[in-house]
Amino acid sequence: MNKNCAIYPGSFDPVHLGHIDIITRSAKIFSSVIIAVAASKSKSPMFSVESRIAMLRESLEGHPGIEIIALDGLLVDFARQHNVFTIIRGLRAVSDFEFEFQMALMNRKLEPRLETVFLTSKEDYTYISSRIIKEVGTMGGDVSHFVPAPVLESLLKAVPKISK
Secondary structure (H helix, E strand, O other), X not given: OOOOEEEEEEOOOOOOHHHHHHHHHHHHHOOEEEEXXXXXXXXXXXXXXXXXXXXXXXXXXXXXXXXXXXXXXXXHHHHHHHOOXXXXXXXXXXXXXXXXXXXXXXHHHHOOOOEEEEEEOOHHHOOOOHHHHHHHHHOOOEOOOOOOHHHHHHHHHHOOOOEO
16 A cells, blocks of 8 residues: 555546645645546536646646546545555535535445545635636636636637637
8 A cells, every 4th residue: 555645536627726736735745646537427527538637737747746547437446446545635615525524434435444635725726616617717707817827728729708
C-alpha cells in the first residue's frame, strides 16, 4: 500500500481554479497525487474524458508528483487497482459536507482500508463549481477569472458566446 499517495477523484467538467487549488495543496501534503477523471455519464459532461485529462495536464504542467488517469467504474476498485487508499475531497461549504461524508462512509464500507481527507476550499473559490461555470459561460458571461487559460480556450471553442 502506498501510504504517501492519494487519489483526487472528480469529473472536472471543466477543471477550475478551485480544483487546481486543491490539487496543488494536496501535492504539498502527499508525495504523489493521482487525479482520477470520472466519466460521469449521468452528468452529461460537456467535454470528453480525454479532453478533460488534456485540460488538466496543460493546467498542471510543471507540477511534480501529479498523475492524471481516467476513472471508469467504482472509486474503490480504482483505489485497489492502484494500491492507494487515501481519497482527497474538497469542501466549499457546509452543504458539500453531508454528501461527501455519505460518500466517504460508503467507500469505507466497500473498502475498509479507504480513508477520506477533506480539504476546505480557499475562500476565493468557495462559490465556484463546474456547473456554475458552464451555466454562466453558455449565457455569454465572462468565466476567465475562474478557470486556467487552457480551459478557457477549450470553453471558447465549445461555447462561442463566452466572453473573455
